[in-house]
Amino acid sequence: MAGKVRNLLNRDGRYFARLVIPKELRPFMNGKTELRTPLGPDYREALKKLPGAVALLQHEISLGERRAAEAGAREVTMGRYPLAPDQIALRNYQSRLAFDEELRNTDPRYARLGLIDDLLVAKLRDGMAGRLSDSELAEVVGGRIERFRRLGNTTAEIGSEEWRTLARAMCISEYEALSRVAERDEGDFTGKPSHPLIAEAQPVADELPPVPLKVLLNDYIKSRVAIGKGRGADKRWQPVLLDLIDFVGHQDARRLTKQDILDWRDARLKTHSASTVSKVHLASLRTVLKWAVENDRLPINVAEKVRQEAPKKQLEREQGFTDSEALAILRASRSYLPAVPDNPANREAPQTTAAKQWAPILCAFTGARIAEITQLRKQDFRKEGDTHVMRITPAAGTVKAGGYRDVPLHPQLIDLGFVKFVEAAADGPLFYPQKKGKDALTAAQTIAGRVSKWLQTLEVIPEGVSPNHGWRHRFKTVGREQGISDRTLDAIQGHASKTAGDNYGDVTIKAKKAAIDRLPRYKLDHKK
Known part of the structure; x- marks a missing residue:
């Protein structure tokens, strides 16, 4: 007897992707006990749609996890939701202004005080310029960095170059936030950040739904078959993408980085020839991601410039039969x-x-x-x-x-x-x-x-x-x-x-x- 397919639910002849929401997350997900996505009445089609649907449901649960972490109700694995320094700085800036708005709405005494700590402002300027030591930076913005560490956004260790880069970015964020607070004390709510680190930071993409690699491959193959090409490519390429998914630990193409692809390439070179890595592993991934960019499924192709040189095959005889x-x-x-x-x-x-x-x-x-x-x-x-x-x-x-x-x-x-x-x-x-x-x-x-x-x-x-x-x-x-x-x-x-x-x-x-x-x-x- 065939085993039950995980996360696939059959109700009255119709199929659904189903995930149970952990009890501790339910208060942060509108009290729901489970998530479902309809997959239709056809079993084979439902199986094809299942991986992508489950990935979307897992994304919803991960957002619930983050909301729980922000509320202090759940521990998060360090680095689970990595963000770049400018993205962390932007989030910190937005968080500071949201808190300022909340205080102005709930306590009129806050707006009347209108106090800005000039000493803190001076330290932030020194931190922005790189004049503070690690201990001084930790005193000024260490608490803010720790908050984002607990949320899983960074694993930077104090004293490292990565940590100092983030600390300086947080100084910029705090300084810009204080500038807006001072403007609001004067009734001006039109101010915008002037420092390019905040002004030009790209919004975090993790609020967007994931783009499962398996779904991308299936959709790419369908597009090729529709014009009479690509038959059999799924059987040749699917093992490659499954290997990448196993290597990076997830199947969200939106989360892939160029470094992920470089590390994967280097790992494959230990077990495969340079020619196979170049012509099979990297070529197939590049093609699928290129199609995804051309069809507005992804913003960039992170594998575009990842290459592997392969030695030219040395022929020792003619290629055809004598x-x-x-x-x-x-x-x-x-x-x-x-x-x-x-x-x-x-x-x-x-x-x-x-x-x-x-x-x-x-x-x-x-x-x-x-x-x-x-x-x-x-x-x-x-x-x-x-x-x-x-x-x-x-x-x-x-x-x-x-x-x-x-x-x-x-x-x-x-x-x-x-x-x-x-x-x-x-x-x-x-x-x-x-x-x-x-x-x-x-x-x-x-x-x-x-x-x-x-x-x-x-x-x-x-x-x-x-x-x-x-x-x-x-x-x-x-x-x-x-x-x-x-x-x-x-x-x-x-x-x-x-x-x-x-x-x-x-x-x-x-x-x-x-x-x-x-x-x-x-x-x-x-x-x-």
């Missing part, structure tokens, strides 16, 4: 027959067998990506005149370049019986079993992985060459040897145009067929 290597792979593939196990339940699916027999040679004669081959369906093949044509289309799973492309079949494929294989196949995918609700892209990638793993067990794949991508390099090499233009080869393989001029005119099926027919046949009927 003639002898290609022959060894294709002969193994074309002669493949599955083992017959004692237990019928362990028999290999006929579609998997077909993939091992046909996928390598299809890659050899089309230069296609392996998953573009294993996702092929019966309806992706047709005949135009005397030409048999294969269509590689995102409708079958995915195409990296985004659009479909038509590729004529090489005569050797027809002679080997591939067209007859397609005609005899059932409707639907050729190389994986069709199951209701099963994602085509995932199924195609699974089969592609099985073909790769099988070839590696035969020890026919040379070191330094990708079992599947090696065909794309070889296709380009052989095509150039036959005098085929790069533009025609790019059109067959689905590579992007290199220049704006390449986008003018079409590479027709006739031109592609003429090119593919020039590719030499493989001698599969005998061994060297």
Whole structure:
């Protein structure tokens, strides 16, 4: 029996995100005992929405915690709500003026006194200028700093540079607040802070709702899928973001800092290659945060300038298969027959067998990506005149370049019986079993992985060459040897145009067929 999903509530067929409010916080949250957010009637959709909804509810509870801390009713972990010195100074300034307003409303004697301690003002000026020692600063503003320490806004230790910076900022804050008090004693309530530290301080962003990283990733992927791109990115990128969340201890993108990303990068370098950290970890995070900024979900991309140099890969051989290597792979593939196990339940699916027999040679004669081959369906093949044509289309799973492309079949494929294989196949995918609700892209990638793993067990794949991508390099090499233009080869393989001029005119099926027919046949009927 499946376990109960934490924080998910089902009431009469509708789902809610639910958090219980701790008893000691309820007086600071309008007496509520719990918080709920509706997620709709669909279970799968509710599960997708749950992390973001819980993050918003946790934010409400954290604000309740802070209200309780400000009222002295709850202890707060030091540094839980870190603020910059100017933000603390601004809060102190606002707190001082709010208290002044309260006293003027409740006790007329306060306004009549109109006393400003000139000695205190002088000390504040000295503190602003940096002329006071640590002990003198502590005497003047130490109590105010301690208040914000108890609220979890700072962990600065007295005597440190960080503490002195904050103390000087508090001197500025106190001095500006006293200036407003003096103005109010004269009936002038229009005064504004003049010191740039207070005047230009940005309001604290923690009153804004959190922006969960998981939600950002999901929304980014949806935006890409909507234009025919990004399929499968969630499975590649989600582990990266989960790792970052685990590292920083929260998933609020609004709270991320550049230093967080730098520390995370350095930690990952201890367990991953510089290339992986650069091209996977940092690249995926930068992309998601950039999208969030462009769509007004975040004000800045804190990962924008975080980079990691990676050593250039040193090639020790060509990236594509040589003639002898290609022959060894294709002969193994074309002669493949599955083992017959004692237990019928362990028999290999006929579609998997077909993939091992046909996928390598299809890659050899089309230069296609392996998953573009294993996702092929019966309806992706047709005949135009005397030409048999294969269509590689995102409708079958995915195409990296985004659009479909038509590729004529090489005569050797027809002679080997591939067209007859397609005609005899059932409707639907050729190389994986069709199951209701099963994602085509995932199924195609699974089969592609099985073909790769099988070839590696035969020890026919040379070191330094990708079992599947090696065909794309070889296709380009052989095509150039036959005098085929790069533009025609790019059109067959689905590579992007290199220049704006390449986008003018079409590479027709006739031109592609003429090119593919020039590719030499493989001698599969005998061994060297």
